[in-house]
Amino acid sequence: MLPYIAPSLRAHILNILLSHASDNDSIPVESDSEEDPYTLRSTVTKGGSTAVGAFATCDIERGEPIVTERAICIWPQELKREEAEALFEQMSDHARDALLALANVAPSDLGEVLGRRATNGFNVEVPELEMEWAGVYKDEKGEGKGEIRPSHAGFIFPRIARMNHSCLNNADHAIDWSNLLMTVYATTPLAEGQEITIEYTSALIQRTRAERQAILQDSFMFSCACECCSLTGEALAASDRRRKEVNEIVVGIASGGFERPTVLKGFARMAQLIEEEGYMGMPEFSDPGVTGAYHMWVQMVKRRMASEED
Known part of the structure; x- marks a missing residue:
């Protein structure tokens, strides 16, 4: 099942699907949540706060897929509260329940829906399209039949959202644009009982701790207390x-x-x-x-x- 795609993004995302279509039999499929090689449990960060994290239930080899999941929704960035709530009402009951089951650490003025979008969403860079797929978009002068091409969109993957961020993450993620599936895979061997962590946004390898803290607080509204940010x-x-x-x-x-x-x-x-x-x-x-x-x-x-x- 495709995710709920906001009307302003629908043409572009569907064109991406068509332009990335493949007959390859090795295209990944969504993994069964009951077979995920991890369990969720409470953990205490190095900064002393309590959080829920994903912990490996078996040894995981480097490069091994951990979870493959399709987003429940794809929304534009910079949404207002009422816009997010209107999009939420268009989602299926299952998708709405999945969204509301996620954590919300955003300021209360964002509301239940936009707050969860801010807390759990992935800001994904959207691929550019070849010219034959891009005809529905306006040019630089604003002329054309549709919206200006979006550069980023907000994706919510409920299972992947449960994984905590680390600036020295031991897992990474990638999107297959032929079916809008995100796969998380181990970047180093993981031992049973080890927490699985991912990086919530790119280019943090170029940022000092103070810069990373500011970016993560602004984008995801938390103060990172990972191994790297806890250095002194x-x-x-x-x-x-x-x-x-x-x-x-x-x-x-x-x-x-x-x-x-x-x-x-x-x-x-x-x-x-x-x-x-x-x-x-x-x-x-x-x-x-x-x-x-x-x-x-x-x-x-x-x-x-x-x-x-x-």
Whole structure:
């Protein structure tokens, strides 16, 4: 079943589905919640607060899928309270119940619906469409048959929303745009009983603790007390220095002013800093072009190392 898609996003999301359609038999399907390799239970954060987290019920290998889930709704960003409540009324009974079962730590003036959207929603970057799929959108002059293409949308995945954030997450997530499924997979081996954590937003690897705290408070209305944010003294200062340097390299490469040897040297330095930081996932940076190039560089290095071992 497709999620409830807000009317303003419907044409774009449906065009994304069509443009990503595939006959591949390996397309993932939504996993059975009763077979999820984790259980929900209360936990005390390093900051002393109590929260519900997802804990592995068995050993999980690196790269192994943990949960695959379709969103219950896809809504535009920057919604007003009354707009969110109107969209909520259009959802199925099952979807409404699932949304209302989620936590709400937002200010009371947002209400029950928008508060849960703010607390649990994923701000997802929406893929660009090829020209043959983009004809329903207005151009830069505002001319055309429909809405200006959205760059982001808010997705709610009720099961995945139960997983806590960490700035040193041990799991990551990706969306299959052919069926709007998000899969969470382990980025490092997980032991039975270990909490599964994800990163709620991108580019945090470029941010100091103070910057991360501000972003997470503004977007998700909580103060992070993860392993990284709980550092003190020189350990915290060293972490902040590493992340500042990663940011400087990303900004420099994104500016387009670096020659190829300098870019490759920058990627190598970023990889070293990210490893020293203890960040296990494949990072997303503030510039998508840098992210894509870095991921290609990582794969190139892995292939070269594998060929040298043979």
